[in-house]
Amino acid sequence: MALMASTRREVDIPSYPVWLMVLVPFAALALQSLISLHFPRFDYIDLPLLVTIYFGITWRHPVGGTIFGAGIGILQDAVTQHPLGVFGIGKSVVGYLAASMGIRVDTESFFTRLLLIPFFTLLQSAIVWVLEHRMIEQPYAWLWVHEGIRAAANAVLGLMLFALLDKARRRD
Amino acid sequence: MESFLSRYKNPLVLLAVLLVQVIGLAVQVRRPSPQAGNAPGVRLIQYWALAVVTPPERAVHFIGSEVSGLWNNYVDLVGTKRRNRELLMEVDRLRLEQAGLAEDARQVQRLQALLGFQQQYIYKTVAAQVIGASESDQSHLLVLNKGSAYGLKQDDAVITPQGIVGRLREVYPHTSLLLEISDETSGAGVLLQNARLQGVLRGNAYGQPEIVGMLPDARIQPGQVVVTSGGDQIFPRGLPVGTVERVAADPDHPPLVNVLIHPAVNLEAVEEVLVITSTGSQMPATENQDIAQSELDQEQQRAADILAEQLPSKIDPEAPPEELFTSTVKGFTVTSPLLPLNPPQPDHPDQFTPGATPPATDMTPGALNGPIREGTENMPAPKPAANNAGTATANAQGQTAATGPGGAAATAGKSGAVKSAGNAKTGGTKLGLRTARQAAVRRKHPAATPRGGQ
Structure with a gap:
């Protein structure tokens, strides 16, 4: 199966x-924060979420992914109007699941990432909702079209961001 | 255990991280309360804690109240009727007292209206039961079994029939937190009833209410009644608070004193309370009805008192109301008290005896219908005159005799009753007296001829 971990590269722990x-x-x-300030439509993109997903699937350490997600989520809450913990809880779950999937699934694959990013985006939106x-x-409307566009936009940008970050990692 | 932790380390860490964040959220998030107005909502963690704590408390309280109700309402009924009678008498007495005070109250209302004062009347209260209490000596909070679903709001005043208890600090849908007046963070405007000194009441470190920061005044005496002043906009004016226990110097502000209050309500044994959910400046309709009923009762009581004073006989106040006997006499309906079945019989019949007088339809105009007594029945009878052939003399019993105008005399029988057939306008007695007088004159002057006595 193409998505199962079967190559040496998948069991390597990148640093x-x-x-x-x-x-x-x-x-x-x-x-x-900066780009959303000048381009309101940029709020479809969730850069902290993409970073959480990336470090989760490449680090493959659920505890690390959980804590990393919680930390970056709480920081994101701090700069938004949300009470501290809303994004923190969402990104904790995403970090944990991303790291868990990174162990079992070939997360280096382009298609795998293309599926995982929208999935985690929708998952985080559901948790926040x-x-x-x-x-x-608090009033928080769930709009399928809006969430679909958000998932697609994050997937596109995420693929580019992940490729960029792949170049920065060290291999033992 | 160790294998369990090592095996489920990752999910446990996730749960721990999530739990910490959820608790953090609950601490900082306040649930908005629509009844609270501008006041901040309730912290989510308090909401959750009460949601966890109150169901067992509610269950225990429910079971206890049901068992207690079963015993009190169906088993332990000794003296209930007597108590009910006493309460009814007390209600009557209080109504009369209330009527007596109603006029004073109305006068006060008129004066207050003239002066522009606003009196707060209690319009609506909600009865609630205490199902829990704070577990700290420093916090005097009670948990009530009703909340915003019953119309309760934050800062609603809570009272009992004995006096004030506190105010609602937090209100949840089905639960409320009551802050007692003995808590250090509480506050209420109070008034010393006789001295007319106002102050702020709050609890001290020992959980006793006290009026803080008062100027020393000789009028503040132990035992003096303390009532609410209404100045705090929470408690209506005039509700009992307690009595002055003693006056203690304020250690922080030497010239001032604190007045320690003995609360009217036993705050350590509060079980049921009334939450004032609505007040207004007009006297409520039910209270007006009560006063009107009391005034009516008072008027009836006055009428009964007057009647009792006028009638010398004893009137049994607990006797049943008199039954009326209705009869129809020749087309007229006559209503009279029911006649006794066996009326007392007179010793001897007389002209007032019922039935002695013939009905009016049988009477003849001008006819004498019965014996007429003049009080001369016991006088000695005059001696009969020999030359008075046409004159009837008095009988042996000295009773009246009468002579007819035509000289025809009819002697009466032993009873002395004379029936005269003529001269209906002239009474027989007068004629008899005149005849007796004429007979006496003839005895002195035999030549005299009586008029009409041929």
Whole structure:
């Protein structure tokens, strides 16, 4: 099966320079805020989510993916109007699942990434919707068209971002 | 255990991270309350904690109240009727007292209207039961079994028939948190009833209500009644708060004193409370009806008192109302009290005896229908005159005799009753007296001729 881990490359644990591990999340948050400020349509893109997915599927460490997702999500909450924890919970789940899938699935494949990114985008939107709508009782409309466009846009940009980040990683 | 943790390490870490964030969310998020107005909503973590804690409390309270109700309502009914009678009498007495005070109240209302004061009347209350309490000595909170679903709002005043208890601090759909007046964070505007000194009531560190920051005043005496002043816009004016227990110096502000209050309500044993959900400046309709009923009762009571004073006989206040006997006499309906079955019989019949007088239809105009007594029946009878042939003399019993105008005399029988057939306009007694007088004159002057006595 094409998606199952069967090659040596899939069981390798890629490593990244520390500065890159620190810089990329903050850069994603800053760019997200900065670009959305000048281009309102950019809010379809969720750069912190793409970074979480990428580090999750390439790191293949569920605990690390969970904590990484929680950290970047809480930081994203801090710069939005959400209470701290909404994006944190969503990205924790995404980081955990991405890392879990990275163990079992060939996440180096272009098609795999093309499927995973929309899936995780929709998953995070669903988690945020549940939290906002059921827990915080804030108005939060679920629009399928909007979510579909968001998933597609993130998938396109994610593929390019993942390819760029692939070039920065070190292989043992 | 170790294998379990190592095996499920990743999901457990995920759960832990999620739990921490959920708790963090619950701490910072306030659930908006539509009844709270501009007040901040309730923290989600408080909402959840109460949602976890109150169902067991509610269940325990429900079971306890059901068992207690079964016992009190169906088993332990000794003295209930007597108590009910006493309460009814007390209600009557209170109604009369209320009527007595109603006029004063109306006068006060008129004066307040003139002065522009606003009196707060209690329009609507919701009865609630205490199902839980705070587990800290520093916090005097009670959990009520009703919330916004019953119309309760934040800062609603909570009272009992004895006095005020506190105000609602947080309101949830089916639960509320009641902040007692003994809590340090509470506050209520109060008034010393006799001294007319106002102050702010709050709890001290020992959980006792006290009026803080008052100027020393000799009029503040132990035992003085303290009521709400209405200045806090939460408690209506005039509700009992408690009595002055003692006056203590304020250690933080030396010239000032704190007045320790003995609360009217036993705050450690509150079970049922009334939450004031609506107040207004007009007296509620039910209260007006009560006063009107009391005034009516008072008027009836006055009429009964007057009647009792005028009638010398004893009137049994608990006797049943008199039954009326209705009869129809020749087309007229006559209503009279029911006649007794065996009326007392007179010793001897007289002219007032029922049935002694013939009916009016049988009477002849001008006819004498019965014996007429003049009080001369016991006088000594005059001696009969020999030359008075046409004169009837009094009989042996000294009773009246009468002479007819035509000289025909009819002697009466032993009873002395004389029936005169002529001269209906003149009474027989007068004629008899005149005849007796004439007979006496003839005895003195035999030559005299009586008029008409040929």
